[in-house]
């Protein structure tokens with residue numbers, strides 16, 4: 001096994017409960033065992049990375065640690081017939097960046113079963129504009145359309161739309177012909193959301209009902225929700241008969257204050273989305289759609305590209321909710 005020097009962001013517990021982040025030199029021989037050594041070209045910052053980067057033990061049990069649940073790069077060594085040196089590969093989720101050194105380092109070593117060959121139609125850089133966020137948006141939209149929703153059914157509500165999952169969901173839905181209403185959160189981003197493809201912008205106060213009524217006027221054919229809490233509960237109460245709601249996040253809350261009426265009186269379907277342990281066949285199907293008929297034209301409008309040296313400040317900015325869209329991290333020198 002060759003030992004290649006590289007750089008990585010490492011999060012350390014400097015004192016009990018106090019975490020620091022630094023770019024440090026490492027060697028590939030420090031990486032965990034695995035079939036495939038990948039030279040990472042790009043990673044991206046997802047919500048879960050913010051948790052890992054700030055010492056959240058629910059995501060990362062042991063520190064020092066390199067976060068980064070997303071990585072796209074080139075195979076350098078492979079002990080598996082599935083991949084050959086030179087192959088371009090996408091690795092997202094499973095344990096990457098959680099308790100396995102992640103994509104915020106210039107190399108990762110992972111089981112071959114975690115890799116998706118880069119589909120034709122995407123570059124490594126483009127694949128990370130989508131990353132786990134786009135993959136999750138695609139799984140959510142697959143849940144909507146494969147449960148019968150067509151553009152003729154009506155408008156789809158997307159929450160967290162200024163973020164990664166929500167923004168990519170807006171653009172993909174618009175691309176495939178849906179009318180999309182986007183919830184615009186804390187800062188006015190109406191123009192940006194229209195650029196992504198939203199046909200209507202909804203104020204969060206409008207999308208949240210605290211009247212306590214069990215059902216509300218049926219407005220939405222379906223929804224992609226990455227926010228949870230009251231917003232998701234209101235969406236479910238406002239979804240039309242036989243509508244489909246994909247629940248994929250908890251950016252605001254993990255609670256769901258709801259009764260059963262939307263389900264038993266309107267046949268509303270609430271579908272859970274889990275990208276982390278998504279089976280490989282489904283994973284490849286979602287990436288094929290992202291690279292194919294669901295590839296969006298607005299990707300560059302959503303992305304900020306940074307280098308490894310800028311990662312710490314980008315994490316701080318995201319923690320302060322000072323970002324929008326997607327931030328990708330260039331790892332190759």
Ligand SMILES: NC(=O)c1ccc[n+]([C@@H]2O[C@H](COP(=O)([O-])OP(=O)(O)OC[C@H]3O[C@@H](n4cnc5c(N)ncnc54)[C@H](OP(=O)(O)O)[C@@H]3O)[C@@H](O)[C@H]2O)c1
Nearest residue numbers: 047136160162163164165185186248249250251252274275
């Ligand atoms: N199920 C899965 O497999 C999966 C995969 C990826 C992500 N997720 C989850 O999906 C959610 C969004 O992830 P992301 O990567 O899109 O994150 P992100 O880029 O940070 O976007 C989150 C968006 O949610 C909105 N939001 C509303 N209330 C918020 C609050 N109290 N705190 C922070 N944001 C709030 C914000 O938009 P406004 O300010 O405009 O409201 C923000 O832009 C997270 O909960 C994440 O854990 C789940």
